[in-house]
Amino acid sequence: MPGQRLISRDLVEELGISRGPLREAFRRLAAEGLVDLIPNRGAVVRRLSVDEIAHIYQIREALEGFAARRAAELIDEGDNRARFTEVLERGRRHFTQPDFQAFVVDNRQFHRIIVDMCGNPQLSELIDKYQLPVFMIQLRQRIGVDEIVRNSLAEHEAIASGILAGDPDAAAAAMRRHLWHSADELVKLPALKRPE
Template sequence: MEDFLLTDQDRATLQYKVTTKLREVILKGDFKLGDRLIQEEWATKLGVSRMPIREALRQLEVEGLVRIEPRRGAIVTPISISDIEEIYQLRTLLEGEAVERSLPFLEEDDITELESLYSQMISLNNTEKDVEEFMKLNAEFHRILRHGCPWRRIHSMIDTLWKGIPLYTPSLLSNHIKEAHQEHKQMVEFIRQNEPKKLRRIMEKHILRTRDNLIRMIEKKDVEKD
């Protein structure tokens, strides 16, 4: 069994760390559909009280990774390949449309901020702390890319799809971050060149590549179980 015990340094951001650990073991396939995630067991494994476990489970329920049932507790509902296909196909359609419509409305300050975020991302290493920082910068990069889109409803739909796995994908696929850097660089270049259709295509490629890598990760985990 993997050693999940959190260090003293981890406790500086305890709630975030507990939620991240539990999310990772679910997304990486350590549980099967219907398995119980027992608070007492995970409090012991992580070296924390039950309170942060309870709060983490509430967040994971919002993300659709667990279901809280009376008298049974947290029931794991892991992401399937079908879920990945649905989430990322919808993201491709919606975010491709959003960034294409956003570009004409982006101002110089927006573009400068995107360039700054890109520079910060490529300066990071592959440590756990840097991957966490990359996730925050990446989410903000994508938000600014699409925030100029005048369609109000598309933003709420994209925000819903981003809850859960898309936000935390870099922690699962940290060995693919270099590919993300190249795609982010192209996005900034196409914005500077005022090429909305090219921006849309690279965004679609970016999302579909991530989808394919996630599916391969799940398939590999399934093979290892057999």
């Protein structure tokens, strides 16, 4: 949870690892911007500010808009259409059975398959870097989310429509709209609210 202190002693015991690998994991998480390392206190799960979220989504808009464009251009290459349709269908179950925790995982898979269809490992690596902090915030949410799920699924349908039609402009525009709507919703989530 953002702001939560990660207690080394507890994690060593819980995960059954020594302190060395745990320190290395903390350093990596800090390098990714997911935790802050505080001298004599350890690691604390980082809170993202509204400005940081806006900056992340500006980057995601450029990268994932490009990915959606490329996915539409490459939809009929190899098994792209079948793989994309499979992930899309899996996500559609949330229209009738909204389960936010499962949706967050399926949502990540939806965005992941679009990037994978591009066949560009560097693009994939960059997008992962900017999706992960948002994914971690979303994964912790449990309340007031049915509408978020439904809106997101409708936006996924618009993105999918552009990709499956092989229309790069429509796919990219739908992805950009989806990301900015997601950013607006994300800043309203309880995980971003500081205690009064």
